[in-house]
Amino acid sequence: MPNKTKTLGIYVWPPHIQGEGINAVLDNLQAIGATSVSTSTYVAEPAEGGNGDRREPPENGNKGQVREIDRPLWGRKSLYLNTGASFRHDPGLFEGQKYVPPAANSLTDKFGRVIHDFLDEEKRRGLKTYIQTSPSRLPDLRNRIDDSEGAIDAPRLPNNQVPANRMVNFASLASPAVRDFMAAETKSILNEYQQVNGLLLDRMEQSFYTFDDAFVDFGDHTRVAAGELGFDFEQMNDTVAQVLAGFRSLTNSDLDSIDSRLDIPIAFPTRGANDDSLNAAMKFRSAITSSFLGNLRQAANSVRAGVELIPITFPPPLSMLTGADFSKYSEHADAVMIKFFTMHWPLIVTYWTEGITAMNRGLDPNKVARAVSTALELEDEPSNNASDYAYPEPDAPHRAGTNAQINKIEAATKQAKGMPILPSVHGYGPLADVERRWKIGWETGDSGMWVNRYGYLSEPKLNLLKRVTA
Numbered sequence: 001m002p003n004k005t006k007t008l009g010i011y012v013w014p015p016h017i018q019g020e021g022i023n024a025v026l027d028n029l030q031a032i033g034a035t036s037v038s039t040s041t042y043v044a045e046p047a048e049g050g051n052g053d054r055r056e057p058p059e060n061g062n063k064g065q066v067r068e069i070d071r072p073l074w075g076r077k078s079l080y081l082n083t084g085a086s087f088r089h090d091p092g093l094f095e096g097q098k099y100v101p102p103a104a105n106s107l108t109d110k111f112g113r114v115i116h117d118f119l120d121e122e123k124r125r126g127l128k129t130y131i132q133t134s135p136s137r138l139p140d141l142r143n144r145i146d147d148s149e150g151a152i153d154a155p156r157l158p159n160n161q162v163p164a165n166r167m168v169n170f171a172s173l174a175s176p177a178v179r180d181f182m183a184a185e186t187k188s189i190l191n192e193y194q195q196v197n198g199l200l201l202d203r204m205e206q207s208f209y210t211f212d213d214a215f216v217d218f219g220d221h222t223r224v225a226a227g228e229l230g231f232d233f234e235q236m237n238d239t240v241a242q243v244l245a246g247f248r249s250l251t252n253s254d255l256d257s258i259d260s261r262l263d264i265p266i267a268f269p270t271r272g273a274n275d276d277s278l279n280a281a282m283k284f285r286s287a288i289t290s291s292f293l294g295n296l297r298q299a300a301n302s303v304r305a306g307v308e309l310i311p312i313t314f315p316p317p318l319s320m321l322t323g324a325d326f327s328k329y330s331e332h333a334d335a336v337m338i339k340f341f342t343m344h345w346p347l348i349v350t351y352w353t354e355g356i357t358a359m360n361r362g363l364d365p366n367k368v369a370r371a372v373s374t375a376l377e378l379e380d381e382p383s384n385n386a387s388d389y390a391y392p393e394p395d396a397p398h399r400a401g402t403n404a405q406i407n408k409i410e411a412a413t414k415q416a417k418g419m420p421i422l423p424s425v426h427g428y429g430p431l432a433d434v435e436r437r438w439k440i441g442w443e444t445g446d447s448g449m450w451v452n453r454y455g456y457l458s459e460p461k462l463n464l465l466k467r468v469t470a
Contacts, residue, residue, distance in 0.1 A: 006035075006442075006445075006447060006448030006449075006469070007035050007036055007420075007422060007447060007448030007449070007450070008032075008033055008034050008035050008036070008448055008449065008450075008451075008465075008469050009034065009035065009036035009037065009038065009128075009130075009422070009448070009449070009450035009451070010029050010034050010036070010037050010038075010450070010451050010453065010454055010457070011037075011038045011039070011132060011200075011450065011451070011452045011453040011454065012025060012029075012037060012038070012039050012118075012453065012454040013039070013040065013056070013453060013454070013455055014039055014040055014042055014043050014044060014086065014114070014115060015043075015044045015056060015073050015081060016071060016073065016454050016455055017039065017114055017115075017118050018043060018044065018045075018111060018114055019073050019074055020071070022114070022117055022118050022121050023121070025118075025454065026118075026121060026122065026125060026127070028454075028457075028462060029127075029454070030125060030127070031462070031466070032462050032463075032465050032466040032469070033466060033469060033470075034127065035127065035128060035448075036127060036128040036129075036130065036197075036450070037122050037127050037128075037129060037130070038129070038130035038131065038132045038200050038450075039115060039118060039119075039130075039131065039132065040086075040131065040132050040133075041085060041086045041087065041102075041115065041131060041133075041189060041193075042083045042084065042085055042086055042102070043083065043084055043085075043086050043107050043108065043110075043111035043112055043114060043115070044081040044082060044083045044084075044107065044111075045081065045082055045107060045110075045111070046073075046074050046076075046079055046080075046081060046082075047079070047080040047081055047082045050079075050080045051080065052079075052080030052081045052082045052083070053080075053081070053082060053083055054080070054081045054082075054083050055078070055079070055080050055081070056069065056073060056078065056079055056080075056081055056455070057069055057078060057428075057455070066391055066392075066393050066394070067343070067391070067394065067428060068394055069455040069456060070427070070455065070456045070457060070458035070461060071454065071455050071456070071457065071458060073455070082107065083107065084102075084104065084105040084106065084107030084108045084111075084112070085101070085102040085103060085104050085105070085108050085112070086108065086111075086112045086114075086115040087104070087108065087112055087115070087192045087193075088104045088108065089101040089102075089185070089188045089192075090187075090188050090191060093184040093185075093187055093188050094181070094184050094188075097142070097177065097180055097181055097184065098141060098142055098145050098149050098177055099139035099140060099141060099142065099177060099178070099181040100139070100140055100141070100142045101139075101140075101184075101185055101188065102140070115193070116193070116195075119193055119195045119196060120195060122195075123195050128197045129195060129196045129197050130196055130197060130198050130199065130200050130308070130310070131189055131193055131196050131199055131200070132199070132200040132202050132312075133185070133186070133189065133199055133200070133201055133202065134202050134203060135182045135185075135186075135201050135202075135203075135204060135292070135296060136170050136171060136173060136203045136204065136205065136206070136207075137168075137169060137170065137171060137203075138150060138153060138154060138169045138170065138171040138178070139171070139178065139181050139182075139185075152175075152219075152220070153171050153172050153175040153177055153178050153221070154170075154171065154172060154219075155170060155171070155172045155206065155207075155213075155216035155217040155219060156172070156216060156217060156218050156219035156220075156222075157212065157215050157216055157218060157241075157244070158215065158218045158237045158238070158240050158241035158244065159218065159237065159241060160218065160219055160220065163210070163212035163213065163215075163216060164212060165210045165211070165212050165351070165354075165355065166207070166209075166210055166212065166213060167207065167209040167210050167213070167351065168203070168207050168209060170203075170206065170207045170213075172216075172217050172219055172221045172222065173206060173217070173288050173289055173292045173323075174217065174219075174221035174222045174224070174225040174288050174292075175221045176221070179292060179295050182292075182295070182296060182299075183295055183296065183298070183299035184299075186199065186296050186299040186300055186303075187299050187300075187302065187303050190300060190303040190304065190307060191303060194304075196307075197307075197308050198307050198308025198309060198310060198334065199296075199300070199307065199308070199309055199310070200310050200312055200337065201293070201296065201309060201310065201311045201312060202312045203312065203313075204289070204292075204293060204311030204312060204313055204324070204329075205289055205311070205313045205314065205319070205322035205323055205324045206285060206288075206289065206321070206322050206323050207322070208314070208318060208321040208322055208348075209344075209347070209348055209351055210351045210352070210355060211351060211352045211354070211355025211356055212355060214265070214266055214321050214352075215240055215243075215244050215266065217285070217288070218233075218236075218237045218240065222284075222288065225288060225291075226284060229284065229287050229288075229291075231280060231283075231284045231287070232277075232280070235277050235280070236277060236280055236281040236284055238277075239275065239277040239278050239280075239281055240266075240278070240281050243266055243267070243270070243278065244266075246268070246270030247268065247270065247356055247359050247360055248359050248360050249270060249360075250268060250269070250270055250356070250360055250363060251362075251363075252362075252363060252364050252367050254268065254269040254270070255363065255364075255367040255368060255370070255371040256367065256371075257269055258371040258374050258375055259374065260374065260377075261317055261374065261375060261376070261377035262317065262375040262376075263317055263320065264278060264279070264282060264317075264320055265317050265318065265320060265321055265375050265376050266321065268371070268375070282320055282321075285321075285322075285323035286323045286324070286325035286328060287328075288323060289322070289323035289324060289325070290323075290325055290328040290329060290331070290332070293309070293311060293329060293332045293333065294331070294332050296309060296332070297309055297332040297333075308334040308335075309332060309333050309334060310333060310334055310335045310336065310337055310422070311324065311329055311333050311336050311337070312336075312337040312338075312339060312424060313329075313336060313337070313338060313339065314338065314339055315338040315339070315340075315408035315409065315411070315412050316408055316411040316412055316415065317375075317376065317377060317411075318376060319338075319412070324336070325415075326412055326415040326416040326417075326419065326421070327415055327416065327417050329416075329419070330416055330417055330418070330419035333419065334419075334420075335419060335420035335421070335422055335447065336412070336416065336419065336420075336421055336422070337422045337423070337424040337450055338408065338409070338412050338421060338422070338423055338424065339424050340400070340405060340408075340423055340424060340425045340426065340437060340440075340441060341424075341426045341452065342398040342399070342400035342405075342426065342429075342437060343391060343392050343398055343426065343428050343429065345378045345398070345399060345400055346388070346389035346390055346391065346392070346399050347389070347391060348372075348376065348378070349369050349372050349373050349376075349378065349386075349389040350369070350386070350389045350390070352368075352372045353365055353368045353369045353372060353386055353389070356368050356372075365386040366384055366385055366386045367384075368386070369382075369383065369385075369386035369388075369389055370382045370383065370384055373389070373399075377401075377404045377407060377408070378399070378400060378401065378404060379399055379400065379401040379404055380401030380402060380403045380404055381401070383399075392428075392429065394428070394429070394430070395430050396429070396430070397429065397430060397432070397433035397436075398429055398433055398437065400437065402436065402440060405437070405440045405441075405444075406440055406444050409421065409423055409440070409441070409444040409445055410444065413445070413446065420446070420447035420448075421445060421446075421447060422445065422447055422448055422449055422450055423440075423441035423442075423444070423445050423449045423450070424441075424449065424450040424451075424452055425437050425438055425440075425441040425449055425450070425451055425452070426451075426452050426453075426456070427451055427452065427453065427455075427456030427457055427461055428456050431460055431461065431464060434461060434464065435464055435468065438451070438464070438465060438468045438469075439468055442468055442469055451465065
């Protein structure tokens, strides 16, 4: 029998609920011992001619086009979808705001009820139920509001500069307008889906996927927040600007000297990790994200007591860049899921390598890639060849070191001060490599793990997951 003292959670995209049926999905998940299941607040149908608003699987900046799902949707392993909100938000909660929630459409009317029915059936079967949200995204503007109103809520580089390259449309987590919207959305979702145990807060952090992203946020909103939180904004701005500029003078010899993880991953040899002002900038980043999480906790509590909030974040040392301070998160969260979406890790190396070499053409890209992987502790044996860092094909093992993954789980657990840490391990990849990664997540963590997601759980993988967690 599965180990019932640990959580085994599975995220199920709504299209798979629609395509396979509620009972078929839940029968499969209960057969492997799942204790918790989450889904999202949209519904979908196949798009004709590949012109939909969402691709399944996601494109991941066009690099993920090689990916396929294991469980076909409407007979296909990759396809474009038209989507719609699964319910109509309460407009009164968003009155006077410049941002609006996803609008209902014809798909809402045709299929929206399936999410309620799915959650109801989960509860009937004794499973814990969750809705996954994306609180760090930049929301949609209300009609007739100029795009510039959204631009002022985007994160900025030092000196209020707009980052040139971004992978994900993140918001400034210090923006009052964004915070007000996300609080309203939290209330709206919990009012609609009163049967859920809680919310999974995906990307409850700042982005760092591209090199530029690692150096935000120094816009007008954070300037105000720094004063309120007791930080010296100008000093932090100047320090991080100097760190960024320091990459222009980085040498290949400097890169060769990086032989272990960096506690502050942007503290390459041009800047010491013991620099007080740089440490202050990292603490400020975590203060912003923690206070944002606190706002969501207040919103959830205003609907009803006992709603679980579980942020989904990157593990250490990446969490230093994203602002995810596990000890501070424990004040507002019931647990934290740390992401092991390891097919993305080579992309991070590639994006950082591209960003660094664009600033400093004299650097050897192969040395840069190796240094980045080492600094972020992504592998046990980093490659000397930058071309190795590509999005893995479906049958390719992931470039994610066993010891590196174990170290990240142990570090997060230590920082969390008793709050459960739940590795969220992806199911994409060949069976043997998936088994390796699932065993790391299940055996290293004390509290269990989540698997992302049902669409990658072929019958052999379902059987494997049952064995790994037995």
